[in-house]
Every structure is written in C-alpha cells, then in structure tokens.
Amino acid sequence: MLSGDQSVIELREVQKKYAPDIVPLENVNLTISKGEFVFLTGPSGAGKSTFLRMLYKAEEPTGGTIIIDGVDLSSLSKSQIPQLRRKVGVIFQDFKLLYHKSVFENVALSLEVLGFKKDQLANRVRQVVEGVGLSSKLHRKVVQLSGGEQQRVAIARAVVNRPPIILADEPTGNLDRKRTMEVVTLMEELNARGATIIFATHDETLFKNTHRRVLYIKDGKIEER
Amino acid sequence: MPLGIIFKRAFRDIRQNLVTHIMTTIVVALTCLVFIFFSIFSLNLQRIADRFGRELAIVVYLKKDIPQNKIPSLYQKITSMKEVEKVKFISSEEAFKRLENYFKDEKEVLEGVDPLFLPPSFEIQINRAVYNPSRVRAMAKELAQWPEVQKVQYGKEWVDRLESFSEAVRAAVIASAVLLLVTAAFVVSNTIKLTVYARQDEIEIMRLVGATNGFIQGPFLLASFIQGVTGSLVALIVGLFCYKYVYGIIGQTELIKSLDLQYLPPSYMAVIVLVSGFFCMIGTAMALRRFLKL
Incomplete structure (x- = not known):
C-alpha cells in the first residue's frame, strides 16, 4: 500500500471497470496524508480523470472502498454528496466556467451554495481573486479573459470555500509554459496553507526534479515513482 | 438554504x-x-x-264545496308530512284579494265577479333539508288522490x-x-x-x-x-x-x-x-x- 501519515484520502482494493476488457483501475490501495501534494501522472486515457472523479463521487467504483476525511463514500446517500463536494475543490482541464458571467459571479457560486451573506461573500471573493492576481478583472466576463486567466478563475472558484482537499485534473493542459508555472506556484501556495492536493498531469517536466510524491497510473495499476 | x-x-x-x-x-x-x-x-x-328550489311551493287546490270543518284536519295531515316546512291556508276570499292586488289599478275588471269563485288552497313550502325530487313528486301524487283535493300544482319539473x-x-x-x-x-x-x-x-x-x-x-x-x-x-x-x-x-x-x-x-x-x-x-x-x- 502506498501510504503517508494521518490519511485524508484512502483507497482499499478499489476497482473500476467499464466493460470486462476496459479496466482503468484494478485493486488500487493508496493513502494520501493530510497536507500532502501529490502528482498523478500517466498516459492519456490511463484513468487519471476516472480516479479523481471517484474521489468526489461523480463516478462510483465497481469494487473496493474509498474513504475521504474519514467518511466511506459508499455510505453516502445522494443528499449527502453536496457535503463531500464542499470538502473537495475540483479544478478541471476545461475550466468548467460560466463564460458569460463575470469573474466575481463565477467565484461567488461556490459560496452562494453555502449560503454566505452578501458582504461576507464579496469580501472572500475579492480576497481570493486578488490571490490569483485577477483583482483588476473582477467584473470582466470570463469570455473576455485569456486561457491562463480563465484557469486562475477556475482555481479561485475551487479554493474560495477553503476546502481541505483540492483535486486538479490536468489544470495546465491548455496553458503555455509561463502560465503553467504560475498555476503550479499557486497550487504550491495553497498546499503551503494546508490543503491536500492531487495534481493530475501528463507533463513530466512539472515533477521531474520534485521532492513530492509522484503516482504513476498505467494498465489499471498505480505505482509510486 | x-x-x-x-x-x-x-x-x-x-x-x-x-x-x-x-x-x-x-x-x-x-x-x-x-x-x-x-x-x-x-x-x-x-x-x-x-x-x-328553496322557493318551490306546492299549491293544493281544494274543491270549492269543501266543508269548512274539514280544513283543520287537512291542515294537520299536511303539516305532519316530513317533507313539509310550512303550510298556509288561502281561503277563497284571500285568493280573491290577491287577485285584486294583482290587478291594482285595473280592479274594475273584477267587478261583478263572485268573490268566492276561486277555490280555497294550501300553499306548502318544502323542507329544504329533506328536499328530494322523487319524494316531492310522490307527495304531490298522493295529495292529488285525496277526495277533497281538486288539483295539485307545482313548478317542480323545470326546477x-x-x-x-x-x-x-x-x-x-x-x-x-x-x-x-x-x-x-x-x-x-x-x-x-x-x-x-x-x-x-x-x-x-x-x-x-x-x-x-x-x-x-x-x-x-x-x-x-x-x-x-x-x-x-x-x-x-x-x-x-x-x-x-x-x-x-x-x-x-x-x-x-x-x-x-x-x-x-x-x-x-x-x-x-x-x-x-x-x-x-x-x-x-x-x-x-x-x-x-x-
């Protein structure tokens, strides 16, 4: 078993099958500790996204147990899924933003669902948007921003409610080198503030000289490098 | 939320x-x-x-030659029927007065007419609580068969x-x-x-x-x-x-x-x-x- 201390994510014998011959994950055992920054890599189609989607219950494993912050996901009812997703901030490769809404509205959405009051919400959004370097574009429509800026909006939205776990699914896939490094730096800052991060990427240069754990996923198996 | x-x-x-x-x-x-x-x-x-329906009344016209002493017993008999709310006896004289009132300014058309030419009658008000078309119909039929009764009239059909x-x-x-x-x-x-x-x-x-x-x-x-x-x-x-x-x-x-x-x-x-x-x-x-x- 791949493990760390004080686990916040734990997988036991997790399996995911789409058809008898399509097995993205097979008997995976893995533990990720609180405050860890883990790279998840592997070829395209190896199952990185599937792995992450199972962690926020967008997909169900075919077998095994997934425990997030002490909660067995299989025990969660449909009505309890929102509680899990408030603990897990997700950053997508395709950003998943509302392009005809402003930066403020996009980021505020995560706090609106929590029932934040107007003033409190505005303060928190401004603070986080400033943190990703977009305060001058707070009221711009997302469609008017560059790809790198859009990705930073997506990061702001994922972290504004201060989730203890952040899952980043190829967050730099559409960005140039400079923007990519900006995103990595941002993620490192979030990690330094205590968030546990799983950063999925197939870009090996991002973790070539890293001291962090790198998990390699291929043929349904996850190995540590 | x-x-x-x-x-x-x-x-x-x-x-x-x-x-x-x-x-x-x-x-x-x-x-x-x-x-x-x-x-x-x-x-x-x-x-x-x-x-x-509420205002529906059955009018029982009695034979003109009905002896006066029979009226109270008929009144009692009708009042005892459970479909009946109220009964009012209209004598020939009262019926004539109503007719006069109806003509108002043209009362002269009734000059020389015998004030007793109209038959006496009972005006029966139906009890709304027990109002039932078939029971009222049966009651009217029964009343019409009494020997003292000349005719029974009521506007039930159209109601x-x-x-x-x-x-x-x-x-x-x-x-x-x-x-x-x-x-x-x-x-x-x-x-x-x-x-x-x-x-x-x-x-x-x-x-x-x-x-x-x-x-x-x-x-x-x-x-x-x-x-x-x-x-x-x-x-x-x-x-x-x-x-x-x-x-x-x-x-x-x-x-x-x-x-x-x-x-x-x-x-x-x-x-x-x-x-x-x-x-x-x-x-x-x-x-x-x-x-x-x-």
Whole structure:
C-alpha cells in the first residue's frame, strides 16, 4: 500500500471497470496524508480523470472502498454528496466556467451554495481573486479573459470555500509554459496553507526534479515513482 | 438554504428569460380564464337552481264545496308530512284579494265577479333539508288522490331540469378544471425545462461545488409558482372585466336583475390562485426530477 501519515484520502482494493476488457483501475490501495501534494501522472486515457472523479463521487467504483476525511463514500446517500463536494475543490482541464458571467459571479457560486451573506461573500471573493492576481478583472466576463486567466478563475472558484482537499485534473493542459508555472506556484501556495492536493498531469517536466510524491497510473495499476 | 437566495436566483432567472416567462404566464392566464368562465356560469346556475328550489311551493287546490270543518284536519295531515316546512291556508276570499292586488289599478275588471269563485288552497313550502325530487313528486301524487283535493300544482319539473342542467355544468367545470390545470402544469414545466437546458452547464457546476438539490431546484420551483399565481391573477382580473362588461349589456332587464348574478366569491378566487401556483410547481418538480435525475 502506498501510504503517508494521518490519511485524508484512502483507497482499499478499489476497482473500476467499464466493460470486462476496459479496466482503468484494478485493486488500487493508496493513502494520501493530510497536507500532502501529490502528482498523478500517466498516459492519456490511463484513468487519471476516472480516479479523481471517484474521489468526489461523480463516478462510483465497481469494487473496493474509498474513504475521504474519514467518511466511506459508499455510505453516502445522494443528499449527502453536496457535503463531500464542499470538502473537495475540483479544478478541471476545461475550466468548467460560466463564460458569460463575470469573474466575481463565477467565484461567488461556490459560496452562494453555502449560503454566505452578501458582504461576507464579496469580501472572500475579492480576497481570493486578488490571490490569483485577477483583482483588476473582477467584473470582466470570463469570455473576455485569456486561457491562463480563465484557469486562475477556475482555481479561485475551487479554493474560495477553503476546502481541505483540492483535486486538479490536468489544470495546465491548455496553458503555455509561463502560465503553467504560475498555476503550479499557486497550487504550491495553497498546499503551503494546508490543503491536500492531487495534481493530475501528463507533463513530466512539472515533477521531474520534485521532492513530492509522484503516482504513476498505467494498465489499471498505480505505482509510486 | 436561506429563502433570500432562492428568491434572488428565481427573480434573476425570470429577468434573464423574461420573454419566455411572459409567454408562459399568458398561456397559464388563458387556461385559467377558460376555467373561470365555466365557473361563473356554473356557480350562478347553481345559485339560481338553489334559489328556485328553496322557493318551490306546492299549491293544493281544494274543491270549492269543501266543508269548512274539514280544513283543520287537512291542515294537520299536511303539516305532519316530513317533507313539509310550512303550510298556509288561502281561503277563497284571500285568493280573491290577491287577485285584486294583482290587478291594482285595473280592479274594475273584477267587478261583478263572485268573490268566492276561486277555490280555497294550501300553499306548502318544502323542507329544504329533506328536499328530494322523487319524494316531492310522490307527495304531490298522493295529495292529488285525496277526495277533497281538486288539483295539485307545482313548478317542480323545470326546477328539476334546471338542477340537472346545473349538475351537468358543474361536472363539466370539474372536468375542465382538471384538464386545464394539467395543461397549465405541462406548459410551465416545459418552459422551466427550456430554462434548465439553457443552464445545464451552470447546474452541473453548481453540483460540483456542492449545491444541494434544494439550492438547484428552489429557484425553478419558485419561478413556476410565480408564473402560476401571476397567470391566475391576470385571468381573474380579465374575467372580472369581461363579467362586468357582459353584465352591463344584459344586466339591465328586470329578469336578470332578479337573478342576482355574481362574480366568483373571494374564497373561490383564492383557491384558483393557490391551485394554479401549486400545479405549476408540481409540473416543474416532476420535470426537474426527470431531467436532473434527482
């Protein structure tokens, strides 16, 4: 078993099958500790996204147990899924933003669902948007921003409610080198503030000289490098 | 989730899709209007039937040569019938006086006429609580067979016809209500579905950031309730104007005035508004359930 201390994510014998011959994950055992920054890599189609989607219950494993912050996901009812997703901030490769809404509205959405009051919400959004370097574009429509800026909006939205776990699914896939490094730096800052991060990427240069754990996923198996 | 956020999001949705929401509200209003017209017709018909039913009297004309001493026992006999509310004896003299009153200024036509030429009679008021057309018919038949009775007269047949017509109209109102409300719910749910399609991305993102089903559904349900309520209110106002307009044209005749026609009572209007809002909400809830796979 791949493990760390004080686990916040734990997988036991997790399996995911789409058809008898399509097995993205097979008997995976893995533990990720609180405050860890883990790279998840592997070829395209190896199952990185599937792995992450199972962690926020967008997909169900075919077998095994997934425990997030002490909660067995299989025990969660449909009505309890929102509680899990408030603990897990997700950053997508395709950003998943509302392009005809402003930066403020996009980021505020995560706090609106929590029932934040107007003033409190505005303060928190401004603070986080400033943190990703977009305060001058707070009221711009997302469609008017560059790809790198859009990705930073997506990061702001994922972290504004201060989730203890952040899952980043190829967050730099559409960005140039400079923007990519900006995103990595941002993620490192979030990690330094205590968030546990799983950063999925197939870009090996991002973790070539890293001291962090790198998990390699291929043929349904996850190995540590 | 605080109600304030549901309201804010619902009104923002309405503002952003104003034309669609207005069109839907118009359809709901037209649907309710048809129902309202049926209801005005049915309720007033029922009022007329009730009124005539209440005022229904059986008149038992006695033979002219009936001995005076037989009258009290006949009175007792009629009063003891349980269908009877009140009995009044009209002597030949009193009947003649009524006739004189009826002619008023033209009393001279009765000059030389024997004041006793009209037969004495009993006017029987039917007890409304036990009113039953078949029992009244049987009672009238029985009275007609008494040897002292010359003729029994009552306007039951047309009151019965009026009542059965009014029953048929009421059944039509109920059937149309169900049909029209289902239509309204269907139209509103489809509008909401269009809004949901248009906002599919937003809904998906809301789910990913931990929105509860209530947070997602609440604004849609509120918007459809507002459509149902607004549509029915518009229909009630238009219906009132139409009623007043038509009454202004036909209401001048004595006959119509005597019928004391009325618009829908406030409680009935409140029920229409609430049921319309509720049905629109139910339709939307069902559409969302299917669409959002909640």
